[in-house]
Amino acid sequence: MAEQELFLPSTPGKFKDKSHSLHRQFHRCFASTSTMFLWALFLVALTAAYLSFQSFVDSGSKYFSSAWGGIHWERQVRSSAQIHRQNGFSVLVTGAAGFVGSHVSLALKKRGDGVVGLDNFNDYYDPSLKKARKSLLNSQNIFIVEGDVNDARLLAKLFEIVPFTHVMHLAAQAGVRYAMENPHSYVHSNIAGLVTLLEACKTADSQPAIVWASSSSVYGLNEKVPFSESDRTDQPASLYAATKKAGEEITHTYNHIYGLSITGLRFFTVYGPYGRPDMAYFSFTRNILQGKPITIYRGKNRVDLARDFTYIDDIVKGCVASLDTAKKSTGSGGKKRGPAQYRIFNLGNTSPVTVPMMVGILEKHLKVKAKKHVLEMPGNGDVPFTHANISSARRELGYKPTTDLQTGLKKFVKWYLSYYGYNHGKSAVLKKSQLGQWLADVGKGARRPRGLAEP
Numbered sequence: 001m002a003e004q005e006l007f008l009p010s011t012p013g014k015f016k017d018k019s020h021s022l023h024r025q026f027h028r029c030f031a032s033t034s035t036m037f038l039w040a041l042f043l044v045a046l047t048a049a050y051l052s053f054q055s056f057v058d059s060g061s062k063y064f065s066s067a068w069g070g071i072h073w074e075r076q077v078r079s080s081a082q083i084h085r086q087n088g089f090s091v092l093v094t095g096a097a098g099f100v101g102s103h104v105s106l107a108l109k110k111r112g113d114g115v116v117g118l119d120n121f122n123d124y125y126d127p128s129l130k131k132a133r134k135s136l137l138n139s140q141n142i143f144i145v146e147g148d149v150n151d152a153r154l155l156a157k158l159f160e161i162v163p164f165t166h167v168m169h170l171a172a173q174a175g176v177r178y179a180m181e182n183p184h185s186y187v188h189s190n191i192a193g194l195v196t197l198l199e200a201c202k203t204a205d206s207q208p209a210i211v212w213a214s215s216s217s218v219y220g221l222n223e224k225v226p227f228s229e230s231d232r233t234d235q236p237a238s239l240y241a242a243t244k245k246a247g248e249e250i251t252h253t254y255n256h257i258y259g260l261s262i263t264g265l266r267f268f269t270v271y272g273p274y275g276r277p278d279m280a281y282f283s284f285t286r287n288i289l290q291g292k293p294i295t296i297y298r299g300k301n302r303v304d305l306a307r308d309f310t311y312i313d314d315i316v317k318g319c320v321a322s323l324d325t326a327k328k329s330t331g332s333g334g335k336k337r338g339p340a341q342y343r344i345f346n347l348g349n350t351s352p353v354t355v356p357m358m359v360g361i362l363e364k365h366l367k368v369k370a371k372k373h374v375l376e377m378p379g380n381g382d383v384p385f386t387h388a389n390i391s392s393a394r395r396e397l398g399y400k401p402t403t404d405l406q407t408g409l410k411k412f413v414k415w416y417l418s419y420y421g422y423n424h425g426k427s428a429v430l431k432k433s434q435l436g437q438w439l440a441d442v443g444k445g446a447r448r449p450r451g452l453a454e455p
């Protein structure tokens, strides 16, 4: 009985009650489990929806933030890449709205090659100058895609649309001293961007040959002159130089593993019309015309700094000759099929000029005396001098610079005054009569500077 009581309800009611409450509990429990299940399902669905929305936004952000894509865009890319000469190239020029990039693009297009530009139009210096270069290229039917070399999807798309035979890689974060202000921009463009581009090139079927811009700054603190390609390059003085040196090693790796044909060009302080406003000859011109002082750095023991200033037209010839002599890449679709060409050349002028002498030439062409502040070179990445040995480029590329600094700066000043006018930004320091003289002496055939009445 006691046992029975253990297993049977003492009263049916009680039992009934108990079973009912158990049933209710079970029901409640089931109900709450199913509610929980439904809630969980709802939460999972919500999370999934959120995540997929996020990834849509992430992947789509490129569409939102950049101007590429679409049928019209593809048509522009195809048309720009069209070749108009026998055995011509189709070239992707990165940094096409930049100084060297715009000049090289125009030269290639002029001789009938297909050219597609790529540029992110960043604001390292006045983007309106980049827009002006873009307009110039557009007028010659060169289309510049607005985008970043770090955008792998964009690069894949471009290679899908055009079977580029060559890539002229000139997009980079330039400037030696700015690396102390914004070091990450150098890593972003000169390292990460380079790798993204090489990945796209290596995967392409067939792979393009690559010519790209390294820098004289890789010679760093070397004292042996002139600088030869076989000299040591393991003591860079700036992060800029270090990223260019890293670029040389990285391109070598892609050459070795994937069979990409690589030509690296060590440019020596390139100057000329449509140049970079951050460079000394350009900012000095602006300051001299505005009556502002210029700072001239001087090395240890009061030694003048010197550069192997190289005129843009000579550099363009070196770039084009590099494309012409580049052998094909041997790989395709990410697989190497044999050893590929790997070259490095100095593209300099072989006649260094000191910074004070460069200022003297500007003063002569501008007919205005500079207000000079001479300052001990700060330890900000500068090197005391550069001087290129170009025998290798002469032999292999037929490279022969023909413009000395006098002539090159005369052409630059002529362009500067026709582009900006003589009172770029601030009040003019040149009188109209002085300008008339200048036009007679220097600017024969030049357009009258903007905003200036006939002298």
Ligand SMILES: O=C(O)[C@H]1O[C@H](OP(=O)(O)OP(=O)(O)OC[C@H]2O[C@@H](n3ccc(=O)[nH]c3=O)[C@H](O)[C@@H]2O)[C@H](O)[C@@H](O)[C@H]1O
Pocket (backbone or CB within 6 Å): 174, 175, 176, 214, 215, 216, 217, 267, 268, 269, 270, 278, 279, 280, 281, 295, 296, 297, 298, 305, 306, 307, 355, 382
């Ligand atoms: O060959 C290169 O690979 C590099 O060339 C260029 O660098 P640099 O040779 O340093 O040119 P740039 O700045 O014009 O200074 C010229 C001289 O003026 C001196 N300088 C400069 C500024 C100033 O205010 N005062 C001054 O004396 C300065 O001390 C120096 O002695 C490119 O910018 C760089 O991107 C890279 O391509």
